[in-house]
Amino acid sequence: GAVVSQHPSRVICKSGTSVKIECRSLDFQATTMFWYRQFPKQSLMLMATSNEGSKATYEQGVEKDKFLINHASLTLSTLTVTSAHPEDSSFYICSARRKGQGGELFFGEGSRLTVL
Amino acid sequence: QQQVKQSPQSLIVQKGGISIINCAYENTAFDYFPWYQQFPGKGPALLIAIRPDVSEKKEGRFTISFNKSAKQFSLHIMDSQPGDSATYFCAARRSGGYQKVTFGTGTKLQVIP
Numbered sequence: 386g387a388v389v390s391q392h393p394s395r396v397i398c399k400s401g402t403s404v405k406i407e408c409r410s411l412d413f414q415a416t417t418m419f420w421y422r423q424f425p426k427q428s429l430m431l432m433a434t435s436n437e438g439s440k441a442t443y444e445q446g447v448e449k450d451k452f453l454i455n456h457a458s459l460t461l462s463t464l465t466v467t468s469a470h471p472e473d474s475s476f477y478i479c480s481a482r483r484k485g486q487g488g489e490l491f492f493g494e495g496s497r498l499t500v501l
Numbered sequence: 502q503q504q505v506k507q508s509p510q511s512l513i514v515q516k517g518g519i520s521i522i523n524c525a526y527e528n529t530a531f532d533y534f535p536w537y538q539q540f541p542g543k544g545p546a547l548l549i550a551i552r553p554d555v556s557e558k559k560e561g562r563f564t565i566s567f568n569k570s571a572k573q574f575s576l577h578i579m580d581s582q583p584g585d586s587a588t589y590f591c592a593a594r595r596s597g598g599y600q601k602v603t604f605g606t607g608t609k610l611q612v613i614p
Contacts, residue, residue: 391544417599428590429545429604442599478544482600490602492537492544 391493408479414459415481423476469500507605520578524591531593
């Protein structure tokens with residue numbers, strides 16, 4: 386099966402610092418990766434869509450300068466939360482769509498961000 | 502605006518019973534309807550999916566029923582087991598473009614022995 390790895394799985398940082406989360410497709414090439422945010426006991430909310438080699442497309446209400454997304458290769462996308470604040474604390478999940486497939490998404494295990 | 506409505510919010514089922522979760526959508530541009538299972542602290546995992554040209558799909562104990570005219574679809578878990586206790590999300594994928602997936606609000610299922 387296709388595996389999507391996220392790192393780190395948990396991160397705690399001080400308010401005002403920046404945090405980078407990596408999303409890697411381990412055994413397939415991903416043309417498109419999606420970043421979701423999930424608050425406790427809530428659904429997944431799409432934040433942005435990233436395509437290899439192009440700028441990310443952000444959903445309405447998501448600050449692009451706050452959540453920097455880079456899709457440097459067909460196997461790696463990164464989300465950087467800049468100048469993090471306590472309200473940015475959440476569970477961030479990435480998903481990847483396999484190149485050439487009919488659209489199946491494979492999800493990472495998620496990254497728990499806690500901003501103190 | 503919630504594009505995919507899901508109910509119930511929570512569900513308690515006896516072991517061996519049938520768990521039923523319902524979803525409804527508005528956007529006719531959706532062309533693929535997956536169901537995901539999520540355990541606490543983990544990412545969602547695909548359980549089963551259906552396309553709108555099929556009215557029912559069964560995989561093991563899991564069945565999706567799809568009513569295109571009513572824009573509704575449901576997940577049935579037969580012979581529910583304690584290991585099925587998790588949060589279930591229905592979802593809908595938009596055709597074209599980046600084929601974004603919109604999630605329902607989730608149903609927390611608890612299967613009691």
